[in-house]
Amino acid sequence: MKIQQYLITSCLLLSTLTLSAGTVPELKYQLENMDEQESLSWAYEVAYRLSDYQNKLDSGKIQATNEVFCNIPPIRSEQIIGYLNKNHADEHITDNQALDTIFVELEAAYPCS
Numbered sequence: 001m002k003i004q005q006y007l008i009t010s011c012l013l014l015s016t017l018t019l020s021a022g023t024v025p026e027l028k029y030q031l032e033n034m035d036e037q038e039s040l041s042w043a044y045e046v047a048y049r050l051s052d053y054q055n056k057l058d059s060g061k062i063q064a065t066n067e068v069f070c071n072i073p074p075i076r077s078e079q080i081i082g083y084l085n086k087n088h089a090d091e092h093i094t095d096n097q098a099l100d101t102i103f104v105e106l107e108a109a110y111p112c113s
Contacts, residue, residue, distance in 0.1 A: 024036070024040070025040070025077075025078055025081045025082075026085070027039055027040070027081065027084075027085070028084075028085040028088070028089040028090065029084050029085060029088040029089060029090070029091050029092075029093055029098075030091070030092040030093070031084075031093060031094075031095065031098060032093075032094060032095055040077065040081075042095070042098075043077040043080040043081050043084075044077040046077075046080050046098075046099070046102065047075040047076055047077045047079065047080050050072075050075045050102075050106075051072075051074045051075045053066075054066070054072055054074075054075075055074075066112075067112055068103055068106070068107050068112070069103070069106040069107045069109070069110040069111070069112065070110055070111065070112040071110055072106060072109075072110045075106075080102055083101055083102055083105040084098055084101060084102070086105075087101045087105075088101065
């Protein structure tokens with residue numbers, strides 16, 4: 001468990017350092033009442049959790065089926081931000097609206113049928 005916490009913390013630190021190096025993607029939406037750094041961290045966490053879940057499904061570590069989207073490659077935070085920019089430019093959205101949009105986009109890009 002400590003190794004997992006270390007890895008997550010390291011990844012968040014690296015993403016923060018990368019973002020501070022001038023590669024910050026433009027956010028065209030307002031997520032909840034988060035500032036830009038919080039919104040970027042949220043997108044990173046969503047991408048990590050979706051990728052981790054898919055990896056566990058693929059490896060058999062968890063027994064479940066994902067009938068919404070299938071055979072997805074690792075998801076990047078830039079992909080998440082792109083989906084939200086495309087669908088919610090100049091909008092103030094909730095995290096639930098953002099997640100709905102992400103799932104719709106992933107289902108369209110990686111259908112199970």
